[in-house]
Amino acid sequence: MDHVRNDEVSQWWRTSITEVKPNSIRLRGYAVEELIGRIGFIDMLWLLVRGDLPTAPQARLLESAMLGGVDHGPHAPSIAIARMAVTCGVGMNTAVAEGIGVLGDIHGGAIEQSMELLRGLVNDETSTGDLLSLGQDVFERSQAYGGFVPGYGHRFHKRDPRSPRVLELASQAAQEGVIDGKFVHMAQRVEDAIAAVKGKPIPMNVDAAAGAVYLELGFEPPMGRALLVLSRSLGVIAHAWEQSGRKERIKGPVPKSSDYAYEGPAPRSLIDR
Ligand SMILES: CC(C)(COP(=O)(O)OP(=O)(O)OC[C@H]1O[C@@H](n2cnc3c(N)ncnc32)[C@H](O)[C@@H]1OP(=O)(O)O)[C@@H](O)C(=O)NCCC(=O)NCCS
Numbered sequence: 106m107d108h109v110r111n112d113e114v115s116q117w118w119r120t121s122i123t124e125v126k127p128n129s130i131r132l133r134g135y136a137v138e139e140l141i142g143r144i145g146f147i148d149m150l151w152l153l154v155r156g157d158l159p160t161a162p163q164a165r166l167l168e169s170a171m172l173g174g175v176d177h178g179p180h181a182p183s184i185a186i187a188r189m190a191v192t193c194g195v196g197m198n199t200a201v202a203e204g205i206g207v208l209g210d211i212h213g214g215a216i217e218q219s220m221e222l223l224r225g226l227v228n229d230e231t232s233t234g235d236l237l238s239l240g241q242d243v244f245e246r247s248q249a250y251g252g253f254v255p256g257y258g259h260r261f262h263k264r265d266p267r268s269p270r271v272l273e274l275a276s277q278a279a280q281e282g283v284i285d286g287k288f289v290h291m292a293q294r295v296e297d298a299i300a301a302v303k304g305k306p307i308p309m310n311v312d313a314a315a316g317a318v319y320l321e322l323g324f325e326p327p328m329g330r331a332l333l334v335l336s337r338s339l340g341v342i343a344h345a346w347e348q349s350g351r352k353e354r355i356k357g358p359v360p361k362s363s364d365y366a367y368e369g370p371a372p373r374s375l376i377d378r
Contacts, residue, residue, distance in 0.1 A: 174337050191348040
């Protein structure tokens with residue numbers, strides 16, 4: 106009877122990632138002390154998530170794509186919210202959780218939708234048609250995302266400076282045979298296809314560029330959002346830390362001297378009723 110219970114307990118959490126025994130920690134089979142000092146942080150990420158080590162060019166490309174999303178200053182809600190949280194007196198863990206918590210479908214989380222869209226287009230071989238029909242297909246598929254094509258457009262930039270650089274590195278990697286290049290190619294075609302339908306450019310943002318790279322490297326769309334969270338955590342931590350040194354207390358989203366639009370009933374009284 107005891108034997109049966111022990112078996113149930115040992116099967117409660119099953120994992121292929123980490124084996125911990127007294128005085129021993131193995132990650133995907135490797136002793137942690139052997140990994141420390143021999144591999145990089147990105148190698149470790151890949152090892153844990155994917156089960157084996159990446160090649161050096163794969164790790165370099167993943168790192169480059171992740172660098173694009175690290176920070177966008179206090180204009181980005183993820184950064185502003187983390188800073189505001191600090192001024193409310195919370196610790197770093199809460200500030201970081203608050204910041205990354207808003208990486209939803211429209212903020213950095215659009216990367217997941219962008220990857221779904223690009224993968225669907227590549228799988229359905231939509232790229233074989235002309236630009237206009239690709240564009241119509243893209244807008245049809247984007248109805249699922251509120252009519253906005255995920256990974257394109259930016260509130261602040263007319264041309265997101267991160268995307269061309271990430272795409273340049275991805276194209277180099279495709280030429281060197283590190284990746285196939287089909288998702289990167291599709292991301293570029295979608296930009297042209299949107300322009301063909303709208304009659305004006307809505308340029309690719311870093312989510313589509315990094316998302317295309319993550320697909321090329323074999324990551325699933327939900328993992329794209331996880332990688333973005335990891336990447337943006339750097340900026341969130343830096344801003345939360347900087348803010349914690351400012352000793353400012355309770356900073357709201359706008360200075361208290363500025364007004365906001367009140368849309369409710371005119372002043373009224375219960376007593377007059
Ligand atoms: C980021 C985003 C919210 C910015 O939106 P915005 O501030 O309204 O952008 P703009 O003011 O430049 O939009 C101008 C026009 O382009 C359209 N537009 C912008 N992004 C678009 C998109 N991704 N798909 C379709 N149309 C888009 C707007 O509807 C607007 O059209 P209109 O002039 O005909 O009304 C928007 O581009 C978006 O939702 N993109 C998809 C989500 C995404 O990738 N988010 C990550 C951002 S880093």
